[in-house]
Amino acid sequence: MASTIVTFELGGREVEVMVKPMTTLQSVLRNQLGFTATKEGCRQGGCGSCTVLVNGEPMMSCLLPVEDVAGQRVTTLESITPAEGLHPLQRAFLDANAFQCGYCTPGMVMISKALLDHDPAPSDDDIRQALTGNICRCTGYRPIVRAVQAAAEAMSDDAGEQAR
Amino acid sequence: MSSHLNVVGQSVRRSDGIGHVTGRTQYSADRSFPGMLHLKMVRSPLHHALIKGIDLSDAERVPGFVRALTAKDVPHNRYTILSLIGVEPEEEFVLAEDRVRFKGEAIVAIVAETEAAAFEAVSKVHLDLEELPAVFDVEEALKPGAPIVTHWGNNTFMYEGHPCRRVRFGDVDKAFEQADYIVEGVYNTSPIEQAPMETTGCIAVPEANGRYIVYTNTQALYFSLDNTSIILQIPGNRLHFIGGTVGGGFGGKVDVIVEPIATLAAILTNRPVRFTYSRSEEMQVSSTRSAWRIYMKDGVMKDGRIVARKVTSYADSGAYSRQTPYALTKHAANAAGPYNIPNVSIDAYCVYTNRQPSSAMRGFGITMASFALEVQMDKIAERVGVDPWTIRFINAYRNGDMKPHRKLAEDATLIETMQAAATLVGHELPDEFKAMTSAPRDASHDGGRE
Amino acid sequence: MARLRGTGIAAVNYPTGMNLGGDPSQALIHATTSGSFVVSLSATDLGQGLRTAIGQIAAETLGVEYDQIVIDTADTDTGPHDMGTYASRATHRVGNAVIAAATEARGDLLNVAALELDAAVDDLELDGHGNVTVKGAPARTAKLADVAANAQFKYGRMIAGRGSFMKPKSPVDPETGAMDPDSTEAHACTVAEVEVDTETGEVAVLSIRSAYEVGRQVNPALVQGQIVGGAWMGMSHALYETTAPYYPAVDHSPKDFSEYLMPGTLEMPEIECVVLEVPSSNGPYGVKGIGEMTANSPIPAIINAIYHATGVRIDDLPVTPEKILLGLEAKHRGLS
Numbered sequence: 001m002a003s004t005i006v007t008f009e010l011g012g013r014e015v016e017v018m019v020k021p022m023t024t025l026q027s028v029l030r031n032q033l034g035f036t037a038t039k040e041g042c043r044q045g046g047c048g049s050c051t052v053l054v055n056g057e058p059m060m061s062c063l064l065p066v067e068d069v070a071g072q073r074v075t076t077l078e079s080i081t082p083a084e085g086l087h088p089l090q091r092a093f094l095d096a097n098a099f100q101c102g103y104c105t106p107g108m109v110m111i112s113k114a115l116l117d118h119d120p121a122p123s124d125d126d127i128r129q130a131l132t133g134n135i136c137r138c139t140g141y142r143p144i145v146r147a148v149q150a151a152a153e154a155m156s157d158d159a160g161e162q163a164r
Numbered sequence: 165m166s167s168h169l170n171v172v173g174q175s176v177r178r179s180d181g182i183g184h185v186t187g188r189t190q191y192s193a194d195r196s197f198p199g200m201l202h203l204k205m206v207r208s209p210l211h212h213a214l215i216k217g218i219d220l221s222d223a224e225r226v227p228g229f230v231r232a233l234t235a236k237d238v239p240h241n242r243y244t245i246l247s248l249i250g251v252e253p254e255e256e257f258v259l260a261e262d263r264v265r266f267k268g269e270a271i272v273a274i275v276a277e278t279e280a281a282a283f284e285a286v287s288k289v290h291l292d293l294e295e296l297p298a299v300f301d302v303e304e305a306l307k308p309g310a311p312i313v314t315h316w317g318n319n320t321f322m323y324e325g326h327p328c329r330r331v332r333f334g335d336v337d338k339a340f341e342q343a344d345y346i347v348e349g350v351y352n353t354s355p356i357e358q359a360p361m362e363t364t365g366c367i368a369v370p371e372a373n374g375r376y377i378v379y380t381n382t383q384a385l386y387f388s389l390d391n392t393s394i395i396l397q398i399p400g401n402r403l404h405f406i407g408g409t410v411g412g413g414f415g416g417k418v419d420v421i422v423e424p425i426a427t428l429a430a431i432l433t434n435r436p437v438r439f440t441y442s443r444s445e446e447m448q449v450s451s452t453r454s455a456w457r458i459y460m461k462d463g464v465m466k467d468g469r470i471v472a473r474k475v476t477s478y479a480d481s482g483a484y485s486r487q488t489p490y491a492l493t494k495h496a497a498n499a500a501g502p503y504n505i506p507n508v509s510i511d512a513y514c515v516y517t518n519r520q521p522s523s524a525m526r527g528f529g530i531t532m533a534s535f536a537l538e539v540q541m542d543k544i545a546e547r548v549g550v551d552p553w554t555i556r557f558i559n560a561y562r563n564g565d566m567k568p569h570r571k572l573a574e575d576a577t578l579i580e581t582m583q584a585a586a587t588l589v590g591h592e593l594p595d596e597f598k599a600m601t602s603a604p605r606d607a608s609h610d611g612g613r614e
Numbered sequence: 615m616a617r618l619r620g621t622g623i624a625a626v627n628y629p630t631g632m633n634l635g636g637d638p639s640q641a642l643i644h645a646t647t648s649g650s651f652v653v654s655l656s657a658t659d660l661g662q663g664l665r666t667a668i669g670q671i672a673a674e675t676l677g678v679e680y681d682q683i684v685i686d687t688a689d690t691d692t693g694p695h696d697m698g699t700y701a702s703r704a705t706h707r708v709g710n711a712v713i714a715a716a717t718e719a720r721g722d723l724l725n726v727a728a729l730e731l732d733a734a735v736d737d738l739e740l741d742g743h744g745n746v747t748v749k750g751a752p753a754r755t756a757k758l759a760d761v762a763a764n765a766q767f768k769y770g771r772m773i774a775g776r777g778s779f780m781k782p783k784s785p786v787d788p789e790t791g792a793m794d795p796d797s798t799e800a801h802a803c804t805v806a807e808v809e810v811d812t813e814t815g816e817v818a819v820l821s822i823r824s825a826y827e828v829g830r831q832v833n834p835a836l837v838q839g840q841i842v843g844g845a846w847m848g849m850s851h852a853l854y855e856t857t858a859p860y861y862p863a864v865d866h867s868p869k870d871f872s873e874y875l876m877p878g879t880l881e882m883p884e885i886e887c888v889v890l891e892v893p894s895s896n897g898p899y900g901v902k903g904i905g906e907m908t909a910n911s912p913i914p915a916i917i918n919a920i921y922h923a924t925g926v927r928i929d930d931l932p933v934t935p936e937k938i939l940l941g942l943e944a945k946h947r948g949l950s
Contacts (some may be wrong), residue, residue: 003708030194036190038187039187039191041362041413043442044870044871044872046870046871046872047871057535066512077187078186099661101360101410101660101661102185102189102409102411103191103360106187128879129879129880131878132878132880135361135871135878136361137412138412138839139839140844140847140882141844145613169674170742170743171673171742172671173830174833175833175834176680177666178665179666179669180659180665304862312944321633323786327790330788330790331791332791333790337950338852349929354855354859354930354931355855355856356856358852359871359874359876384658384696384699385696385698386697407687407689409658410658410659410660412661413660433743443871444869447857447870457796480684493795494629497629497633497793499794501626502626502799502801510791526844527906527909531910531913532931534626534913534914535917537914538624538918539927542622542918542921569795570793571794574895575894576799577827577890578627578803580827580890583627584803584888585623585805585823585825587888588762588887589805591805599899610794
């Protein structure tokens with residue numbers, strides 16, 4: 001089957017890729033564009049390690065044909081990492097040791113960002129619910145939940161300061 | 165060693181943390197190389213079968229097919245990873261020869277320009293297999309007439325002439341006769357998947373100088389390098405293994421499974437070759453934690469003292485033994501538990517079945533022994549009529565006690581650990597257990613440990 | 615139908631270090647001109663934080679700041695031999711090798727510092743913060759970075775150290791099993807609390823509380839991480855995980871995470887722990903090792919708690935709702 005050209009926005013910049021039909025966004029990010037923060041834990045939609053945001057909504061990029069994001073806005077972990085320092089979620093994950101091997105971490109940070117973008121002050125239960133599709137084999141999850149709580153608090157403090 | 169420590173004991177920040185939270189930590193499969201080929205495996209659909217024929221003709225016609233590798237391409241095809249520490253015999257095959265012993269066993273490696281082409285070519289390899297009877301249970305495998313998995317005629321790993329790793333200490337039979345109670349239990353555990361978030365994999369890259377760089381997520385670089393050198397019959401100095409952060413390794417990535425065949429493919433094609441397990445291969449082919457069946461028989465006195473313990477354990481190694489023989493030795497050394505028992509007999513069998521091989525996983529040899537032992541301790545407590553804390557304090561080992569494998573205990577702190585746990589949960593212990601220490605028994609009356 | 619609560623305990627030992635020995639780990643250390651120390655290894659980090667713990671051990675022995683240490687590892691061309699990261703051996707074995715290498719490098723460093731400060735080596739002390747000082751004369755001090763640079767440019771010397779550690783291989787007597795199967799023993803005692811739903815057979819783990827004795831904690835936060843992660847894995851092994859749900863039958867074997875069950879964020883209870891330190895005689899700074907053992911005591915503690923709650927003894931892992939319901943039914947019929 002013939003390849004087609006797909007254009008989408010990645011981290012604020014327009015990218016254009018030539019793909020065979022049904023090529024996944026995950027494969028394009030990792031293999032064509034070198035954006036390897038998006039992981040491939042299962043390529044079956046079962047682990048959440050490939051979570052990215054499409055127009056702000058969390059998606060498992062391993063199940064998403066890249067044609068479906070044509071003209072859309074894709075956000076990966078690379079995109080939210082500031083030029084200097086860390087995003088509050090990254091800072092909170094670091095402070096809480098919310099990782100061991102680190103392989104699930106990009107997906108965990110992205111799903112947490114989606115949560116906090118929708119709900120800046122989630123309850124413990126909201127956070128747990130939001131993370132149910134993302135698997136971690138190392139940490140026992142509790143440090144991750146704690147990190148998301150801490151990030152929410154830090155971001156609300158920052159917002160408060162900016163408002164003042 | 166100085167008593168004042170500056171850095172040891174401090175919760176300093178992890179040196180790799182920023183890489184993890186920014187996604188910049190490089191895992192082996194995050195690399196890509198120009199001209200990189202993809203290797204996929206043709207695997208046995210049957211649990212036990214003779215290989216009568218392999219037809220590659222349709223696979224070879226798939227666009228992007230580069231080449232196929234079969235057993236005859238592998239210089240030293242039969243190997244055992246523990247040969248490095250003197251374990252014999254060589255018994256596992258990089259690629260199956262005349263027989264497959266488990267469903268999922270590798271038969272043909274396909275190397276292709278793209279992953280899709282490799283998958284397509286794999287699906288077009290035609291196998292002519294003659295199914296054989298298979299055995300899946302550790303005790304069925306030891307019965308006369310059971311299908312034989314190994315090439316030496318029985319289904320156990322042999323320990324210096326014995327079909328099991330033995331420990332003999334005191335006289336259990338005599339002690340059973342004198343015991344007030346006999347408590348018996350049978351414990352079964354399922355095989356468990358390692359499930360690392362990053363699947364097992366590597367990329368082998370030919371260098372300009374005749375060497376090969378292998379980027380791998382092995383837990384043991386030299387183990388992998390040395391076994392690859394043996395299997396490919398090339399000097400180890402032509403191999404350069406590079407690891408890094410392993411995306412989860414609980415023992416399964418000590419196996420040497422992907423590196424030898426990927427390196428061979430890189431040698432034969434003179435191109436970089438990537439071989440990474442899919443999640444279903446990780447689930448269905450990679451080593452599991454072994455299934456165990458553990459029989460325990462304890463002789464106990466009315467006051468709660470355990471005077472004899474007999475353990476017969478069977479670990480299901482699957483079709484090949486990998487690290488499991490070592491697990492049984494570790495198990496046998498520790499199957500009496502952290503208790504002072506004067507008469508102990510242990511038989512620990514590494515049993516072959518037609519199951520996906522098992523191997524090392526976090527705590528191997530011990531985790532399932534601890535499960536059986538600690539459930540058994542509760543049964544003993546119930547029989548004697550004491551609470552679960554009491555039975556453990558009565559029998560806890562102390563420094564200077566002789567363990568069944570004939571090493572004096574020197575780091576015992578079970579008693580202090582139980583005291584701390586009781587405090588943590590607010591369980592009030594009797595004074596005699598609060599005062600107990602792990603100090604040697606003959607010194608305990610004059611002040612205990614230093 | 616009811617929700618029944620129960621508590622169970624388990625107490626375990628764990629033999630750390632590859633059990634029979636014969637497994638070398640080696641380390642090389644050298645100083646750069648800027649006063650950093652590069653520790654070259656071939657050990658891999660599985661995510662437990664080996665690089666960090668080893669960096670701390672190197673800094674401690676050298677008497678320098680932690681951030682002066684660079685860990686260069688997992689490369690067989692640049693790192694000396696290591697048998698691998700498994701069997702709770704890495705911190706114990708590699709740590710000992712690094713102490714040996716760092717001790718040698720520290721000697722080189724002090725020899726140069728003695729020239730710089732015009733003092734005897736025995737009169738020098740490292741403050742652990744990047745300075746070397748003449749004992750009793752705080753004014754006579756030099757920065758390690760300067761000492762390291764001058765070692766090269768002024769004296770033409772190399773500040774370096776090599777270290778190797780190996781527990782000799784222990785044979786096993788095939789008749790009696792006499793052997794030396796461990797380097798040291800760590801311990802744990804876990805108390806688990808569960809609630810069993812007798813209608814569905816589901817088990818909720820309400821809490822897992824443990825005491826650990828691990829010799830010495832190099833990094834308490836990393837130790838805590840192992841304990842919490844291990845408690846999850848133990849709970850998962852006890853109640854969920856299997857690749858052969860009806861062993862020895864080979865059907866129903868999972869192919870993906872939708873078929874392979876594990877507890878998630880919603881099932882995870884509070885994990886509490888206390889950690890005791892009784893240093894071992896042969897581990898680096900008394901380390902015993904924590905990596906593997908943390909799943910072990912939670913499993914029987916949970917299984918014992920289920921019995922305490924229901925009176926049903928299930929000796930087959932994992933204890934699925936199906937097994938609980940069958941056990942409850944058998945108990946009702948008076949068969950168990």
